[in-house]
Amino acid sequence: MIKAGIIGSTGYAGQQLVWLLKRHKEVEIIFLSSHSYTNLTFSDVYPQYDRFIEDLCIDIHTAENKFSLIDVLFIALPHGKSFDITKKALNLGVKVIDLGADFRLKSTEAYENWYGLTHGCSDLLAASIYGLPELYRENIKESNLIANPGCYPTASILALAPLLKEKLIDPNSIIIDAKSGVSGAGRKENIQTLFAECNESIKAYAVGSHRHTPEIEQEVSNIYGENIYLSFTPHLIPMNRGILATCYGNLKEKITQESLNKIYEDFYRDDYFVRMRKNFPETRWVKGTNLCDLHVCVDERVGRVIVVSAIDNLMKGAAGQAIQNMNILFNINETHGLELMAMAP
Amino acid sequence: MIKAGIIGSTGYAGQQLVWLLKRHKEVEIIFLSSHSYTNLTFSDVYPQYDRFIEDLCIDIHTAENKFSLIDVLFIALPHGKSFDITKKALNLGVKVIDLGADFRLKSTEAYENWYGLTHGCSDLLAASIYGLPELYRENIKESNLIANPGCYPTASILALAPLLKEKLIDPNSIIIDAKSGVSGAGRKENIQTLFAECNESIKAYAVGSHRHTPEIEQEVSNIYGENIYLSFTPHLIPMNRGILATCYGNLKEKITQESLNKIYEDFYRDDYFVRMRKNFPETRWVKGTNLCDLHVCVDERVGRVIVVSAIDNLMKGAAGQAIQNMNILFNINETHGLELMAMAP
Amino acid sequence: MIKAGIIGSTGYAGQQLVWLLKRHKEVEIIFLSSHSYTNLTFSDVYPQYDRFIEDLCIDIHTAENKFSLIDVLFIALPHGKSFDITKKALNLGVKVIDLGADFRLKSTEAYENWYGLTHGCSDLLAASIYGLPELYRENIKESNLIANPGCYPTASILALAPLLKEKLIDPNSIIIDAKSGVSGAGRKENIQTLFAECNESIKAYAVGSHRHTPEIEQEVSNIYGENIYLSFTPHLIPMNRGILATCYGNLKEKITQESLNKIYEDFYRDDYFVRMRKNFPETRWVKGTNLCDLHVCVDERVGRVIVVSAIDNLMKGAAGQAIQNMNILFNINETHGLELMAMAP
Amino acid sequence: MIKAGIIGSTGYAGQQLVWLLKRHKEVEIIFLSSHSYTNLTFSDVYPQYDRFIEDLCIDIHTAENKFSLIDVLFIALPHGKSFDITKKALNLGVKVIDLGADFRLKSTEAYENWYGLTHGCSDLLAASIYGLPELYRENIKESNLIANPGCYPTASILALAPLLKEKLIDPNSIIIDAKSGVSGAGRKENIQTLFAECNESIKAYAVGSHRHTPEIEQEVSNIYGENIYLSFTPHLIPMNRGILATCYGNLKEKITQESLNKIYEDFYRDDYFVRMRKNFPETRWVKGTNLCDLHVCVDERVGRVIVVSAIDNLMKGAAGQAIQNMNILFNINETHGLELMAMAP
Numbered sequence A, B, C, D: 001m002i003k004a005g006i007i008g009s010t011g012y013a014g015q016q017l018v019w020l021l022k023r024h025k026e027v028e029i030i031f032l033s034s035h036s037y038t039n040l041t042f043s044d045v046y047p048q049y050d051r052f053i054e055d056l057c058i059d060i061h062t063a064e065n066k067f068s069l070i071d072v073l074f075i076a077l078p079h080g081k082s083f084d085i086t087k088k089a090l091n092l093g094v095k096v097i098d099l100g101a102d103f104r105l106k107s108t109e110a111y112e113n114w115y116g117l118t119h120g121c122s123d124l125l126a127a128s129i130y131g132l133p134e135l136y137r138e139n140i141k142e143s144n145l146i147a148n149p150g151c152y153p154t155a156s157i158l159a160l161a162p163l164l165k166e167k168l169i170d171p172n173s174i175i176i177d178a179k180s181g182v183s184g185a186g187r188k189e190n191i192q193t194l195f196a197e198c199n200e201s202i203k204a205y206a207v208g209s210h211r212h213t214p215e216i217e218q219e220v221s222n223i224y225g226e227n228i229y230l231s232f233t234p235h236l237i238p239m240n241r242g243i244l245a246t247c248y249g250n251l252k253e254k255i256t257q258e259s260l261n262k263i264y265e266d267f268y269r270d271d272y273f274v275r276m277r278k279n280f281p282e283t284r285w286v287k288g289t290n291l292c293d294l295h296v297c298v299d300e301r302v303g304r305v306i307v308v309s310a311i312d313n314l315m316k317g318a319a320g321q322a323i324q325n326m327n328i329l330f331n332i333n334e335t336h337g338l339e340l341m342a343m344a345p
Helices: A012-023 A060-064 A083-091 A108-115 A133-142 A151-165 A212-224 A257-267 A315-329 B012-023 B060-064 B083-091 B108-115 B133-142 B151-165 B212-224 B257-267 B315-329 C012-023 C060-064 C083-091 C108-115 C133-142 C151-165 C212-224 C257-267 C315-329 D012-023 D060-064 D083-091 D108-115 D133-142 D151-165 D212-224 D257-267 D315-329
Strands: A002-007 A027-033 A072-075 A095-098 A145-147 A175-180 A231-236 A243-250 A274-276 A292-299 A304-311 B002-007 B027-033 B072-075 B095-098 B145-147 B175-180 B231-236 B243-250 B274-276 B292-299 B304-311 C002-007 C027-033 C072-075 C095-098 C145-147 C175-180 C231-236 C243-250 C274-276 C292-299 C304-311 D002-007 D027-033 D072-075 D095-098 D145-147 D175-180 D231-236 D243-250 D274-276 D292-299 D304-311
Touching: A002 A012, A002 A060, A012 A027, A012 A315, A027 A060, A060 A083, A072 A083, A072 A315, A083 A095, A095 A315, A108 A212, A133 A151, A133 A315, A145 A315, A151 A175, A151 A212, A151 A231, A151 A243, A151 A257, A151 A292, A151 A304, A151 A315, A175 D175, A175 D243, A212 A231, A231 D243, A231 D304, A243 D175, A243 D231, A257 A274, A257 A292, A304 A315, A304 D231, B002 B012, B002 B060, B012 B027, B012 B315, B027 B060, B060 B083, B072 B083, B072 B315, B083 B095, B095 B315, B108 B212, B133 B151, B133 B315, B145 B315, B151 B175, B151 B212, B151 B231, B151 B243, B151 B257, B151 B292, B151 B304, B151 B315, B175 C175, B212 B231, B231 C243, B231 C304, B243 C175, B243 C231, B257 B274, B257 B292, B304 B315, B304 C231, C002 C012, C002 C060, C012 C027, C012 C315, C027 C060, C060 C083, C072 C083, C072 C315, C083 C095, C095 C315, C108 C212, C133 C151, C133 C315, C145 C315, C151 C175, C151 C212, C151 C231, C151 C243, C151 C257, C151 C292, C151 C304, C151 C315, C212 C231, C257 C274, C257 C292, C304 C315, D002 D012, D002 D060, D012 D027, D012 D315, D027 D060, D060 D083, D072 D083, D072 D315, D083 D095, D095 D315, D108 D212, D133 D151, D133 D315, D145 D315, D151 D175, D151 D212, D151 D231, D151 D243, D151 D257, D151 D292, D151 D304, D151 D315, D212 D231, D257 D274, D257 D292, D304 D315
Parallel strands: A002 A027, A002 A072, A072 A095, A095 A145, A175 A231, A274 A292, B002 B027, B002 B072, B072 B095, B095 B145, B175 B231, B274 B292, C002 C027, C002 C072, C072 C095, C095 C145, C175 C231, C274 C292, D002 D027, D002 D072, D072 D095, D095 D145, D175 D231, D274 D292
Antiparallel strands: A175 A243, A243 A304, A292 A304, B175 B243, B243 B304, B292 B304, C175 C243, C243 C304, C292 C304, D175 D243, D243 D304, D292 D304
8 A cells, every 4th residue: 555645635625636536545644734624524524525535634743753654655735845845755755746736847947937936855856856747758758757747747748748748830820729627726715716706707817928838838838849829728618627728739731631640640549548538628627527538630721739638736737647657656556546437517 | 147138228227237247257248238339339439448358339239139148128218218128138037227207106196197108018117116225125026027216216215214213304395405406417519518608607497397306206205104205406516427316304303313323323234335424524525426415414403414425326326226126136145246445536 | 966985895795885976977986995905996896887987085084184074975985984974964964875784773782782873873774765766755755864785685575575464475484495596605715716626516694683584573573573584694795796685474364366466566566676577586586686576386286385586695785776866865866877788698 | 969879788798788889978868668668667677777777678569669860770689670660760760770680691592591591681782881990991981781790700800800901821621619708698598508507518509500600701801802601609607797719711822920020010009899809819808898909919930810809798799889980970989988998806
């Protein structure tokens, strides 16, 4: 049994992680930590889980004293909060999977520019692995510090990776128009995300300035082999869960739909969690699962390719992917605990 | 392995049943039948299930020819459509679980009055069992024809049963004010249930005339030992899933909250799927599960008791309960395939 | 021109009031006051109103200095906050319409019990009028302090008044099962009313203890002529606006549907804002209007009458009714500025 | 008084038109025609409008016999259905405003390719005017056949027009990623637009093939002076109303944000219904209004400009714009009957 601790267990991503870990047959939860709900049981915070998850939420100091009892630490905190904890855990030989942003950007400068913070342990960046298994499965196996990708980057990078690897599109032409459910904004007191403020409306936000932009750029640049700068525009949608990323790129040369399909199928041949679809996906197809549904389409009229990806922002976009990374880290079946099928309707 | 066939597999209840059966370790699906989608694969109709449920939907005549291969037949058809199929299946020694209304009312007259149809096999009514395991578990074990309860009756009867068994309330005072998500109206072309007709609104419907009324009355009368007539008012709510039943009754005598809690806890002590809650439940607590959450409260000011029950209308209110009945029928663990936890948010 | 000031102008009810006043041809807004958004323009807080409402929000002390310039003061503050302001305004000869709860209950004791506060000016209670024009139109004309009714009480009292006036139902049998959109909870930072906490769910809340209970009881008791205690159960529904109140009462004697219809039609014959409907109303029928839609139905099977009322909680349930009261106070056409038709869909 | 007839009055756009005409002080409705609801009163179909709109819906033949009584005919029918009616009305000297697609494309070939229909009166195309007042106000004044623009084209063209007129962007780089509420799909029996099929999900549809594409291309080409081919991707969003169009184009040369703002402000200086905003708009800001909210932003990092427009698809995207066109045609104030402010929340 893998012994796990979770810091930040009562945010939306954290609690989804706990949900998944509780069902995982190879994992034992050693502790759940929560800053806001210390000394409450988990089901006091989430009455959904009554009878199923009755663990007490402990504070972070008590949690740190239990690091010696665990094999893996999941951290689901706001950015800038993971530095010390990560160092402590690593020093004790505990593997760390950080669901936050602190170890995703390889460039300390980029981190400090986009997040407006001094990076507290940039020495760890070289060893950390960007935890997108479809790209870095082999590196993840060897690592002890996994930077779990952001939700938008997961959807965007998976949509674009085959195009970039094959250098089919002009790297300066990439536009990602993404749409997210409101749980992406987190579970915190906030007028902007009140029901009556989000329902019956849609908006773009953080246009040209969202912190997931450099993360996406870093990864697509890596794949392509050159620095890429792109447009990424997130939108807020009146639904709880789900991200749809509609991605555009100009084709360098003509390519048939069939060839393009084959390129994607080959690229993701061994990736259980990527489903290539015959039609453009809907977010409900992947709701509550770790799947990423993809459909790619050549639009010959305009010489452009359009790829749409759909994920559940809390699953493949956060907690599900964290479990997938854990499975790889501990050399168990990558799909373990993640064989989930969306429920209709 | 239990060999199962499903008639009416592509309605909302039917497909939820297929979803559950696919995950059930003791069941093999022999056929899925669908009138509207014959010769399509299941995942053509429900793209959610791509890769997971690729069975072909067959027509009902082809299905009937396979009755000899199955142990249990699930029927999820509109009322009035189950008579012949049920007879054929029973004659071949196949157990039948009917998710429709045709065998729920013991009185042919009541059926014909409320449904406006001649009952096609009232001779089977005596042997059929109302499949609410919390009340009839022992009878279900012995039966081969289970009338799976309606969604509103499940929520209502479970809420009221302990009060009636203990004769705590005036039987003429019962009011059930119930609220359902839109999936309860089924998956059929209908202007009334279009998104833009249901969103941002709520209404009562079928007031005083809903067909679940006699079903609830039959069962609460059985428990109480006298004929009971009650008010049942369903409402349509802008959400996909869930039923909340707010039930009122006048206390015959004063009773403390503690005594009432104990009565409910005792009544449901051995019922895994009933969760007694400390607070009034929300439908999201049981979404995607076979649970029924209950909270009961004495209102001394008015000498009345209020019970609120929450279920998922497609699970404990339909397909989940059908699986629960199947488990009992085949003498396997009642919770098998139903150990589901709601997902937040 | 009526000169108006508004205290608490940026809450949901307050801003709806401003919206209505801006369109009202007989009113000039002298000031808008807001505690949370002092020194912002109104359209900074509500970008919807850009170009239309560009007034600056002033603080309450600055507002008080302008009392001498106004004819009427609207107060939309949390309970317990209106006492001093009201006294100051009245002393200056300004008429006051209080959208809050501070002057609704005639009994200081009831106020202090249900609200847990000492009443700051119970001497004003005798002179204040409960501003439900359908009941108190003549008294409103003579008053200078109007206690604008709560949203649930408006829907409930209008539904029940004719039954009680005619003493058709047993006063001990009244049950009001009410459902409200989320704007009823106000525009404040609150995890409970986040989109992802309310969407796809329904719950009862404050069962047996909601502060609108004594308000409803006071008014129905007045109509009936005896003290009435009743059950009132509010529910939270995933929509922005609207209240549906489903009201039940036991008939003392048989009555025909036709007689009942006539009683309601007669009762509300001169009330523009009450629409008697042929069918049970839906909240979308009155959305964005000051209307109250009503349908009443005898259920002979159970000897009970069911009345359903639908209002917009921010309009007839708050700001619209306040305007209606203002129109009456200033002796202009009661419908002025309120001739609004719901928009479909 | 302008005497108006409406064909297709009970679809979502048609009924919104009736709603607006009823409030319009210069218009008298002579007839409402409806194929699906002939001989019902309007408020039987839309109970919202009870008491306000009690006209009887007449059939189309009866309607045609009344053409001699009207000044203007509004047609809100599916494409391919307007040809004969338009000819008849024009022959009688009646001005026609067609909310459908039959007269929008100037090229018969494009119409026949994209709509798969033979055009029934291509001789009228030369004289018809594309009814986007912000571009064609002067031509509209002179015309008697107005092709009222589609909802997506209205949002898209208004967003892009200043950029194209000033030739600031590469015409081959245009991408329009648009999002619409479900009312855009019309009020017809359809499983795809059931509540439970749309709620809690988002999808792209008709990617690269939506019929609004050639309409947008025609107009932006006209403005730019060269044939433009662009990407237009519509998405379906779980809300009733609203379109948000997120538009991208590559800047030919650097331009400051200030210059760009000035270009837009100048372009729309005399257009009441276009609001230039300081921030990216949300669809709720324009809900229930004829406004188009716009914000434009230079993203220097990528040398691209992003414009977001928000409209109400049934107002500026259909019925509101039709009224605006009528006002221009009859030489009355363009804003008459359209001075509507969105309601929050």
